[in-house]
Amino acid sequence: MGAEFATEPGKIYVPPMLNGALAGLVSVTAEPSMPSVSGSLAIGSVGALVMMIAAHVLECTHLDDAVGEIPVHLAAGTLRLSSAANLVS
Numbered sequence: 001m002g003a004e005f006a007t008e009p010g011k012i013y014v015p016p017m018l019n020g021a022l023a024g025l026v027s028v029t030a031e032p033s034m035p036s037v038s039g040s041l042a043i044g045s046v047g048a049l050v051m052m053i054a055a056h057v058l059e060c061t062h063l064d065d066a067v068g069e070i071p072v073h074l075a076a077g078t079l080r081l082s083s084a085a086n087l088v089s
Contacts, residue, residue, distance in 0.1 A: 016055070019068040023051035023076035030084035043083050047076040 027047025028040050035043060051068075054075035058065050065071070 015068065016052070019055070019072050020048035020051055023047045023072045026072060026076040027079045027083065030080040034084075043079075046083075047079050050075045050079050 024044030024047045027050070028035075028044050051071040054071035055065075055068055058070060063070075
């Protein structure tokens, strides 16, 4: 699911894109008022990339995740905790 953005030429597979947006939101919500706007965009972008990598790993290991909940909440949530811990000064 994570690596299959285009199933046919000219067509876009929407669920991974929505999961990427959700992963970005999950990764920012640890402390949304702490980072700046550019920091929030960076954390959200990295969260989406982490979700795509986790989805690919799940597919390669043949673990079933029908809606992509594990990559969105586990992988991006782990990034959320580590980014919140690293941004606290």
